[in-house]
């Protein structure tokens with residue numbers, strides 16, 4: 001069983017980051033399960049006291065000792081910990097539920113207890129609503145926070161088979177003897193009816209980005225600790241972070257990394273990469289390597305169906321003015337999304353691609369075409385090729401989707417970008433039909449850039465790509481038309 005043990009209590013009152021790291025280390029390294037409620041309450045209390053304080057001026061003007069924290073008294077944590085246990089055990093009579101494995105009714109019951117104890121109406125997207133501290137002190141949780149609280153509640157009741165399942169923009173639970181049962185336990189997005197209690201559809205919704213084509217991160221207890229640490233939000237306001245909270249999050253993510261609990265969690269690796277980019281730690285691998293590890297993890301464990309590992313990496317290259325590399329990362333992100341059908345639940349990733357296509361790439365074009373240099377990306381055919389691959393993936397994402405992706409607002413920056421490349425540069429990009437003799441030759445010479453999206457057949461059912469008869473080239477017709485138009489100008 002999990003629990004708040006004497007060796008953890010002995011570390012109180014907590015006054016610094018090493019003490020918090022030690023409690024996590026005790027909980028993670030012991031044979032018993034780490035106690036999700038205890039750890040969420042502790043980091044939630046620290047985060048809220050350092051980011052929700054009214055006297056903002058104090059935080060910015062007088063930086064305190066790096067690892068000092070507001071004093072956390074044992075009785076304060078104990079009271080909250082007991083309160084959570086009382087709420088859950090008081091509301092769920094487990095005599096009604098056979099053990100040792102959870103049932104859909106049990107999971108739905110715990111979800112109802114959390115759901116019905118939340119404040120009636122509040123701004124759901126606000127920061128700092130992800131922890132059990134927020135639930136116990138403000139009766140407010142965000143979408144992720146509700147799912148996490150349900151898993152923590154099931155742990156309190158002794159159901160060790162209930163685990164968190166995470167996509168890139170949603171969370172649900174898996175449970176049962178073979179962990180193959182799924183259930184919605186929280187809401188998603190704005191104005192959507194929640195589907196709590198239902199299993200995750202295998203139909204068309206399962207093939208939307210929101211459900212990552214049935215390749216979610218299925219957490220162990222230790223990965224659930226990584227999720228609560230990833231969900232720590234150091235932001236004080238739109239422009240400042242509380243640096244002690246960021247430091248605590250970074251230290252805890254390194255602890256989880258060293259214990260091997262981030263291996264199958266690409267977004268947590270990406271979060272650590274972002275923190276390392278801001279404040280690199282002595283003797284640790286560099287942030288760029290972490291972004292590569294996140295990509296490798298997604299390719300190894302999730303059939304390369306996740307987008308964010310590539311946008312973490314692309315964002316890093318962009319911030320460091322490594323534009324050629326950024327184009328490659330974004331083209332790789334686009335190769336992921338092209339396999340999906342765009343659905344109304346996919347707004348978050350739509351906004352991500354919209355920002356890259358209509359803000360970041362146009363900014364790069366502007367700065368690159370102002371200064372003249374032989375080394376300019378406008379002289380590099382692989383940049384042109386990766387841009388076409390990027391745009392082509394978005395076009396193909398739209399194909400066969402009920403909801404359109406592109407509109408005129410996309411076309412202007414797109415045409416403006418492509419026309420920045422001179423004809424002799426464009427001519428060096430050789431678009432080859434998939435599975436052609438040329439392509440086999442090209443692979444040997446490795447001299448050309450080609451587009452061979454041979455689509456994975458998911459579980460034998462035909463994907464939207466199956467319906468697409470093999471065209472002469474694999475580019476979407478509009479990209480093909482654009483490149484044809486360009487080559488006519490040669």
Ligand SMILES: CC1(C)CN=C(N2CCN(c3ncnc4sc(CC(F)F)cc34)CC2)S1
Pocket residue numbers: 143144166167168169170171227230231267268271308311312315
């Ligand atoms: C390249 C980016 C735009 C930068 N931050 C990104 N994040 C993506 C989402 N983040 C996450 N980081 C760790 N775990 C999770 S689970 C989840 C879905 C939610 F509904 F549970 C989101 C998420 C962290 C921040 S993607």
